[in-house]
Amino acid sequence: xxxLPPKHRxxxxxARLLDPASGLDAPxxxxxxxxxxxxxxxxxxxxxxxxxxxxxxCAGACLAPGFVDMRVHIGEPGEEQKETMDSAGRAAAAGxxxxxxxxxxxxxxxxxxxxxxxxxxxxxxxxxxxxxxxAAVTRGIEGRExxxxxxxxxxxxxxxxxxxxxxxxxxxxxxxxxxxxxxGHLIVQHPEEPTLAxxxxxxxxxxxxxxxxxxxAVAEVMMVERDLRLVELTGGRYHVAHVSTAxxxxxxxxxxxxxxxxxxxxxxxxxxxxxxxxGDYRTFAKVSPPLRSEDDRRAIVEGLKDGTIDAIASDHSxxxxxxxxxxxxIAEPGIVGLxxxxxxxxxxxxxxxxxxxxxxxxxTVKPAKILGLEGGRLAKGAAADLVxxxxxxxxxxxxxxxxxxxxxxxxxxxxxxxRVRRTVVDGRTLFxxx
Numbered sequence: 001x002x003x004l005p006p007k008h009r010x011x012x013x014x015a016r017l018l019d020p021a022s023g024l025d026a027p028x029x030x031x032x033x034x035x036x037x038x039x040x041x042x043x044x045x046x047x048x049x050x051x052x053x054x055x056x057x058c059a060g061a062c063l064a065p066g067f068v069d070m071r072v073h074i075g076e077p078g079e080e081q082k083e084t085m086d087s088a089g090r091a092a093a094a095g096x097x098x099x100x101x102x103x104x105x106x107x108x109x110x111x112x113x114x115x116x117x118x119x120x121x122x123x124x125x126x127x128x129x130x131x132x133x134x135a136a137v138t139r140g141i142e143g144r145e146x147x148x149x150x151x152x153x154x155x156x157x158x159x160x161x162x163x164x165x166x167x168x169x170x171x172x173x174x175x176x177x178x179x180x181x182x183x184g185h186l187i188v189q190h191p192e193e194p195t196l197a198x199x200x201x202x203x204x205x206x207x208x209x210x211x212x213x214x215x216x217a218v219a220e221v222m223m224v225e226r227d228l229r230l231v232e233l234t235g236g237r238y239h240v241a242h243v244s245t246a247x248x249x250x251x252x253x254x255x256x257x258x259x260x261x262x263x264x265x266x267x268x269x270x271x272x273x274x275x276x277x278x279g280d281y282r283t284f285a286k287v288s289p290p291l292r293s294e295d296d297r298r299a300i301v302e303g304l305k306d307g308t309i310d311a312i313a314s315d316h317s318x319x320x321x322x323x324x325x326x327x328x329x330i331a332e333p334g335i336v337g338l339x340x341x342x343x344x345x346x347x348x349x350x351x352x353x354x355x356x357x358x359x360x361x362x363x364t365v366k367p368a369k370i371l372g373l374e375g376g377r378l379a380k381g382a383a384a385d386l387v388x389x390x391x392x393x394x395x396x397x398x399x400x401x402x403x404x405x406x407x408x409x410x411x412x413x414x415x416x417x418x419r420v421r422r423t424v425v426d427g428r429t430l431f432x433x434x
Contacts, residue, residue: 008033008035008054009033009052011030011032011056012056012386012388013056013057013058014029014059015028015030015061015062015388016062016391017041017378019064020064020065020358020360020365020366021361021365021377023357028041030063031045032384032424032427034427035426036384036426036427037378037381037384058388058421061388063386063387065360065378066096066097066364066387066423067097067341068099068364068371068373069092069100069313069338069363069367070265070370070371071265072313072314073102073317074103074106075106075405076106077107079106081405082318082320082406083318083404084405085125087403088100088338089123089129090128090431091336092338093431094420095338095341095420096420098129098130098375099132099385100132100338101131101133101158101371102119102133103161104133105164109136110134110157111139111140112147112148116133116135117155120133129425132158132371133156134157134160137160137167141165143162143169144169146179149179149180149183150182153183158371158372158373159239160186161189161241162190164190166189166197167189173187173226173230174233174234185237187239190241190242191220191241191243192219192288193219193222193226196216196219196222197219199212199215200215201214201278202214202217202290204216204293207275210328212328217245217246217292220248221251227240228252231255239262239263239265240262240265241265243265243266243270243300243303244296245299252303252309264309265311265313266313267314267337268314269315269337269410270296270297271347271348273291274293275292278291281328282328283324283325283328283331284324285335287333304354304362305354309362310362311362311363314340315335316336316338316404317332317408318408319332319408320405320406335410336402339402339403342419343397343417343418343419344416347416349391364376384425386424387420387422387423387424389418391417393419394416397412419433420433
């Protein structure tokens with residue numbers, strides 16, 4: 001009779017266990033066995049770790065579920081000079097992200113089974129963090145003909161979005177919500193009324209003084225309020241991406257109070273920066289939607305605190321020098337965000353704006369639940385997708401040291417607290433700080 005192969009066991013001891021799903025915040029240990037969590041808790045290994053088990057001493061650092069980043073632009077296929085599956089995977093691991101969801105606005109667009117299978121195959125080949133993908137709502141992201149939601153979902157698309165392009169037609173959005181509902185799928189919208197979204201920065205006094213075309217804040221809430229009416233009409237599932245304005249937060253809050261199946265996320269730059277960051281035409285601070293007023297920034301923080309905003313996503317948008325070193329009006333919008341997701345989000349904890357577990361929920365269990373993904377929990381039987389980080393470690397952001405191929409970050413030199421020490425996916429250490 002053949003003997004069973006030896007089990008691969010790793011004990012993580014002397015950790016501050018943080019599990020937002022269960023409310024656990026206590027010193028303790030975790031045992032990973034063959035890529036899954038076999039035990040976790042405050043009393044685990046109280047009398048020592050048995051022989052034959054690899055041991056990692058966390059030395060009091062935080063041990064939490066790996067982050068689930070629900071909005072990542074990967075340049076591959078089509079713009080590999082900006083980012084590849086390999087470089088994005090390394091950047092994600094360095095940022096504590098164990099699962100990321102790729103947007104479909106690639107070249108070619110991910111609007112068919114071949115595109116979905118390509119992302120899955122490349123992720124398997126690279127063997128880095130877990131990579132899921134959205135599929136486009138409309139063919140070619142042209143806003144007209146719907147893609148095959150049922151078939152694409154069967155092949156692994158976790159939800160449907162036209163990425164950085166808003167679905168302009170109310171008729172198309174209504175049909176998409178109805179069609180997706182039959183399969184239980186989610187529609188994710190970029191919230192900008194297209195006829196008002198032709199500017200370069202937030203509309204207002206600063207844009208006027210800089211001589212730049214502005215995008216009024218009302219462009220966001222107009223699209224959100226239109227779509228919420230269609231959600232009410234169809235009963236579909238709807239998610240608002242990277243919310244940036246007070247008015248949109250209020251509209252979503254009212255929709256949730258009415259019982260609509262609505263969720264939303266925001267990105268760290270909308271929590272930490274306002275339109276003043278544009279300064280003297282700093283293209284690294286050009287994003288879409290644009291950075292808003294200080295009142296809007298504060299409203300985003302309040303929306304996270306009261307639970308209106310469900311998740312924080314990096315909105316990682318890598319661009320090369322040729323795309324950013326241009327006059328502000330024609331430079332590409334977007335910043336890299338995978339490697340700064342944790343420290344920027346932790347500013348809410350360090351400023352006493354949010355309890356640590358509530359903040360971590362927005363990075364782990366909540367995005368996982370929205371997209372129906374495994375992950376985001378420290379529980380027996382769950383995948384051993386883990387992040388170990390120093391909560392109070394002070395450092396300065398240095399884009400030149402990023403794993404990402406692109407370095408377009410407006411946070412260069414910013415002092416922050418909180419740094420990833422180790423990232424583990426299915427029990428495999430993919431990143432360990434030097």
